Amino acid sequence: MSDFPATLSARAGGMLRAPRKSALFAAMAALICLVGVAQSWSLALAILNLCLISAIMTLGVNIQWGYAGLFNAGVMGFAALGGLAGVLVSMPPVRPAWQAGGAGVVLALAAALVTIVAAVLVHRRIRQRGYRKLAVALVVVAGCFAARALFDPAVRAIEAVDPSVTGYLGGFGLPIVFSWFVGGALAAGAAWGAGKISLGLRADYLAIATLGISEIIVAFLKYEEWLSRGVKNVFGLPRPVPYEVDLQNAVWFQEWAATLGVSQVDLSSIVVKLCYAALFALVLVVLMWLSEAALRAPWGRMMRAIRDNETAAEAMGKDVTARHLQVFVLGSAVIGIAGAMLATLDGQFTPTTYHPLRFTFLIWVMVIVGGSGNNWGAVLGGFVVWYFWVEAEPMGLWLMDFITSPLAPDNPVRSHLMESAAHMRLVVMGLVLLLVLRFAPRGLIPEERR
Amino acid sequence: MEDVVNAVVLVTNFLVVPATAYGCQLALGALGVTLVYGVLRFSNFAHGEIMAFGAMVTILVTWLLQSWGVGFGPLPTALLALPAGMAVTAGLCLLMDRWVFRFYRRSKAPPVMLLVVSVGLMFVINGLIRFVIGPADRVFTDGTRFLLTVREFKALTGLSEGLAIKTTQTLSVVVAVVLVAALFWFLERTRTGKSMRAFSDNEDLALLSGVSPEKVVAVTWLIVGALAAVAGTLYGLDKSFKPFTFLSLLLPIFAAAIVGGLGNPLGAIVGGFVVAFSEVFLTYPYRKFLAYLGPEDWRPDGLVQFLSTDYKFAVSFVILVVVLLVKPTGVFSGKSS
Amino acid sequence: MSFLVGEELTGGYGGPDILQGCAIAAERGEITVVVGPNGAGKSTAMRALFGMLNLRSGTVHLDGEDITALAPQARAHKGMGFVPQTDNVFRSMTVQENLEMGAFVRDDDISETLDEVYGLFPALKDKRRQPAGELSGGQRQQVAIGRALMNRPRALMLDEPSAGVSPIVTRELFERIVDIARSGVAVLIVEQNARQALELADKGYVLVQGRNRFTGTGETLLGNPEVRKSFLGG
Secondary structure (H helix, E strand, C coil): CCCHHHHHHHHHHHHHHHHHHHHHHHHHHHHHHHHHHHCCHHHHHHHHHHHHHHHHHHHHHHHHHHHHCCCCCCHHHHHHHHHHHHHHHHCCECHHHHHHHHHHHHHHHHHHHHHHHHHHHHHHHCCCHHHHHHHHHHHHHHHHHHHHHHHHHHHHHHHHCCCCCCCCCECCCCCCCHHHHHHHHHHHHHHHHHHHHHCCCCHHHHHHHHHHHHHHHHHHHHHCHHHHCHHHCEECCCCCCCCHHHHHHCHHHHHHHHHHCCCHHHHHHHHHHHHHHHHHHHHHHHHHHHHHHHHHCHHHHHHHHHHHCHHHHHHCCCCHHHHHHHHHHHHHHHHHHHHHHHHHHHCEECHHHCCHHHHHHHHHHHHHHHCCCCHHHHHHHHHHHHHHHHHHHHHHHHHHHHHCCCCCCCCHHHHHHHHHHHHHHHHHHHHHHHHHHHHCCCCCCCCCCC | CHHHHHHHHHHHHHHHHHHHHHHHHHHHHHHHHHHHHHHHCCCCCCHHHHHHHHHHHHHHHHHHHHHCCCCECCECCHHHHHHHHHHHHHHHHHHHHHHHHHHHHHCCCCHHHHHHHHHHHHHHHHHHHHHHHCCCCECCCCCCCEEECHHHHHHHHCCCCCCCEEHHHHHHHHHHHHHHHHHHHHHHHCHHHHHHHHHHHCHHHHHHCCCCHHHHHHHHHHHHHHHHHHHHHHHHHHCCECCCHHHHHHHHHHHHHHHCCCCCHHHHHHHHHHHHHHHHHHCCCCHHHHHHHCCCCCCCCCCCCCCCHHHHHHHHHHHHHHHHHHCCCCCCCCCCC | CCCEEEEEEEECCCCCCCEEEEEEEECCCCEEEEECCCCCCHHHHHHHHCCCCCEEEEEEEECCEECCCCCHHHHHHCCEEEECCCCCCCCCCEHHHHHHHHCCCCCCCCHHHHHHHHHHCHHHHHCCCCEHHHCCHHHHHHHHHHHHHCCCCCEEEEECCCCCCCHHHHHHHHHHHHHHHHCCCEEEEECCCHHHHHHCCCEEEEEECCEEEEEECHHHHHHCHHHHHHHCCC
């Protein structure tokens, strides 16, 4: 049997699809420009920047779902780890805090590490079954108490250091761009742990385990004040781009604004956002290039083979679980990078903003709408869905206003509807997800048959 | 000796009583998850929101009853409204199945697809709830607040520690016991119940035996909807109703269902109590308890708390991880490996 | 015309055709055995007779009635029973509940049939409160057959009843199957264990690559040197 006709038709399909892809991206650009014209260019660029970050996050989820069919319900947690990386890399170290409790925390971590090593050793050495479990449990409990004894006083000391401003260990004072790598690494580490436990079991277990791990990561970031100030938040992360005020004070900038005939404030805001956009676009291009290369490589072919028929791939000697772990870690790393970029853009780290509907399930809508399995689709999905998520609020308000216009302004039904309009976008997103899955399961830009 | 009694009363008041009520609520939630898993073979991420929906309907009907001046004496009016909540939620589940799940079931989509679809439904229901009742915190219990107050208990026993039992806690236990008994009677004794178990055990063989899959699925959704409404209402009565909390309840509920073995109803109940008791016992500061048991005038230095209450969800996660590592089919051997 | 007849059966599971025009017929009161090498389509042919396969062509008749278009559940209503090779009991349910499920489509009193099945397999009566998943392989096979009998089938099809069962238990199982056939049921068996099955067959089919190769009474087939050489190991 020859698959030649299939190859031919796939090629023809690819050629037909190229204009569609360009047209969709052009339409997206037009939509963003529309915001620029109708509302403001600063807002349009703000949307563009978040679109870029969403696109990267979506790319990460697409690597997991589109390439391998893995459901990650913990996008929120991996993105939050990226944000933590922003704090740890860029903030200056708090020397008094290190003096007060740095040693204690390091010792506690060392004790935890020793406990783990000891538990593994005990597990290997002891052969009798019941006895072994008991011994491991004893080691773990003893280790926990030892670590806690070192940890608790250290934490109290750190959190007592000027709590209204610091009260945490601070970071390494490095340029924040490094945090993008560190964020990826942190997320990859967490993903490795979650994957090790739940991959190889049913697909649902990965979903539930990642849901759990992300809740715990966010809880950890909220309550461990010694590390990242918890709900007290970290403000003023250093920027990789110039500050508006500095621009406005520069003579060349003032002259430039005068020649363009726009206010310095507006121009500075636009320039700063453009700088961010350039940085983010660069990351997106690099990641996109890597993802596409990976998909075309034998590795990508193997991943698709595993996704489409796990049993057959296993029969051919592929270690499905190991491949899944690999792809899960890679995808989570990309999510972590995007999380760090988001903290960079925000200039702050606020653990309470990590909400699963916004950070996990919205990203899912992006992947499904864009076209799972297709990187271009994922990127487009990130753009489209973020755009409508942001713009849905004014649109929804306008729509509600229109629908309820026959009612008197002080009518209780009308005021309730107007108040609740914002919640409708959740309903709309859910409906979009359901409708796309049902009637266009391949998304805006379907996966190409290679 | 009196110190020991006081210590026991302390633990009962702050640990056993709340954990039992919470365990009942979790068990009812986990039963719904496990039934869907057993019959439809996917993890229903929308279950938390279905519970919230049921609680919301019950609250709305409660308000309606209250506006008519109808009460239930010492018991919360919500108990009168509960059947309405159960019926409407069961109807919602049937609609969900008809409009959404049935298509994927018939096209034999992989379970993870149904899971993704349930995420979409989660969005929709969550949005609807916030649209209808708003995101605010609601307390909707009325009637007598306590079955037994601290003061009564102290007067009765002369102990220095008090014991209070809230009406809502008692209600959680009583309603859960009645419902679970009814459910097990249904599953074990009736023809439809047996066909549900058969379908969950071995779908192909059930079809060969002439079991109608549509009927089994419909009955399952009816039960799941009713149970979810009760679980959501009891949780809301005991704590308060807040649309956000139900999303985070998903983790302990899944942990409970997996501990007991997904698809195994008895396991879900045991799992609910395992998760609830671990959560409460591991996040309780034992300082006062140890002070009672230790020598005179001695108190431990710290709070003697294993985990801060901020991490109570971590407890369910750790339980989940241990079960996945040690026995992925659950303690009571569920369906999946 | 025979009681249960499949003719010109052609089809597979979506891929290439596994059945290529084979024909099988079974009579009431007789045992019909289908044997053949691995991958010959024996089990597929049986699934085709029970409607668990989309046939591309061919017909299935039961008692003169064309049932080609009926779903498996409908065939169960018509009095056909099927015992799959694997997963043929409800493991979490008790023996008694398994048997009750076998009679699920019946509305009348089942206690008489229940007694008959317990009479046929007395071991099951002692274990009727035990979950079927805890039974030994042979007893589980008895539950599976008993479950199919509860619907009082006129045609009973068994897919490799001897799989995973010791030879002694197989012998006893086959004796029971003979009893069932003698009570007026058309029994159709697919067997890997060709020699033992053909010994009790009234009629035998040898399938090769989805086609009929030899047909005859069990005795003739056992006596046929070519059959012996190719399929019975000399």
